[in-house]
Amino acid sequence: MGCMFWYRFGMADSRSISERLSKLPPGRHLVPRDFVAQNQRERMLLATAELVAERGYQKTTIELIAKTARVALVTFYEQFADKEECFLAAFDENVAAAREVFAELLDPQQPWPDQIAAGLEILLEMVVNEQARAKLCIVEAQAAGGTALARYQAMLESVAPKLREGRELNPRAERLPEGLEVAIAGGLAWLIHQRLVAGRVDGLKELLPEMLQVTLTPYVGEVEAARAAQAAQARAAA
Amino acid sequence: MSYLNGSGRGRDPARERLSAAIVDLVGSHGFSAIEIETLCERAHVNRGHFSRCFADLEDCFLSVHDEVAADFCARVTSAHEAAATWHDRIWAAGWAAMRYLQEDPVRARFLLVAVNGAGSGAQDRRDRIMQSCADLLDGGRGEAGKRGPMSRCTAEIAAGAIYGTILAKIESGAIERGEEFLSELIYMAVMPYLGSRAAEDELAVQPLH
Numbered sequence: 001m002g003c004m005f006w007y008r009f010g011m012a013d014s015r016s017i018s019e020r021l022s023k024l025p026p027g028r029h030l031v032p033r034d035f036v037a038q039n040q041r042e043r044m045l046l047a048t049a050e051l052v053a054e055r056g057y058q059k060t061t062i063e064l065i066a067k068t069a070r071v072a073l074v075t076f077y078e079q080f081a082d083k084e085e086c087f088l089a090a091f092d093e094n095v096a097a098a099r100e101v102f103a104e105l106l107d108p109q110q111p112w113p114d115q116i117a118a119g120l121e122i123l124l125e126m127v128v129n130e131q132a133r134a135k136l137c138i139v140e141a142q143a144a145g146g147t148a149l150a151r152y153q154a155m156l157e158s159v160a161p162k163l164r165e166g167r168e169l170n171p172r173a174e175r176l177p178e179g180l181e182v183a184i185a186g187g188l189a190w191l192i193h194q195r196l197v198a199g200r201v202d203g204l205k206e207l208l209p210e211m212l213q214v215t216l217t218p219y220v221g222e223v224e225a226a227r228a229a230q231a232a233q234a235r236a237a238a
Numbered sequence: 239m240s241y242l243n244g245s246g247r248g249r250d251p252a253r254e255r256l257s258a259a260i261v262d263l264v265g266s267h268g269f270s271a272i273e274i275e276t277l278c279e280r281a282h283v284n285r286g287h288f289s290r291c292f293a294d295l296e297d298c299f300l301s302v303h304d305e306v307a308a309d310f311c312a313r314v315t316s317a318h319e320a321a322a323t324w325h326d327r328i329w330a331a332g333w334a335a336m337r338y339l340q341e342d343p344v345r346a347r348f349l350l351v352a353v354n355g356a357g358s359g360a361q362d363r364r365d366r367i368m369q370s371c372a373d374l375l376d377g378g379r380g381e382a383g384k385r386g387p388m389s390r391c392t393a394e395i396a397a398g399a400i401y402g403t404i405l406a407k408i409e410s411g412a413i414e415r416g417e418e419f420l421s422e423l424i425y426m427a428v429m430p431y432l433g434s435r436a437a438e439d440e441l442a443v444q445p446l447h
Binding site: 056058142143144145146149153156170172175176177178179180182183184185186187188189190191193194197207210211213214217218219221222 | 268270354355358365368388391392394395396397398399400402403406419422425426429430433434435437438441
């Protein structure tokens, strides 16, 4: 599972940033125009993630993105109207890639608490191994203007249906707050946000049991949640 | 409205007008939408006076944000300290926070929403408010008994959940009806510590009655 996940999300990529951003050979070649444009676009999006993670959205300029991606300024403007559009494209692409990973790795036949445990485990793997992309989606998306903030909120809301399935396990589910699932997603994202800002993601995976405990408690109660958290702890220790 | 109480500066009516104007403009339109000229015009202050008070627009925003945040935190902390038990302190702090946000929704937007688009200095300030909130919640660990793994991170998750909910309410204009969802915020605050059943009981509390 791990290998496939890394492959899909590029986590096992040990190349340096400049290697990852290597451009096609200069001069005329027989590579189709669409392929070149796609390659340039990918380089610009990757450069945006790396730069934004390092300098923050405000201090990232179009010139820097173009220079880091090794494309001409005119090429940037062929693909994006401005920095915000480029940032939003990078955000969308990374969120879509993460969604694909979840769709592929989560087994909807598993008991719901196990799916949540697996989902959180996958999320933390992604954050730890792809910090620049995580920072773009979780930290900088909140700093890059109204549209980015709305997409960040939409990302949190997209998690709600999966969490909401847990209401079937609580016989008093009708009492639960309507916005509970988005609130939990926001709380978990906030914890990750804080670790990314502080550059302390190494110990993040150790927080899985605690994150799981808080996430499951409203649906299965604190005793069952603690049991699931201890199981996650045991898995991590093993 | 003055945001300069207790700042130690001599009273400067023009600076106070600039403070009120930036809260109003940024709270209404966002930080990126305003310029120094617009701000000076709104405050009836000339550009030279602005420059004597602040280095630039960001400095102005951050200075005034510090003052509003200090005002907000003082109100919440004072309510928190006045109650006897952790549970009552959480209710008192929640109620005080809600009242503060309700009484001036534009100021609420300035304090908690506008920081998101105003650079890293502003975000640091937002994070400090959140850490203060997590500090208050973290006292719940003493109430929790043995409920599985629990560190300060639980308080951070709860603080993040509460912040996200408040943000959504401010954005949708629902903050003015804060008493309708205060119990939901209390639910998020106590659920990790007191358990799901006790947290659900909080939802039945009608704070206004």
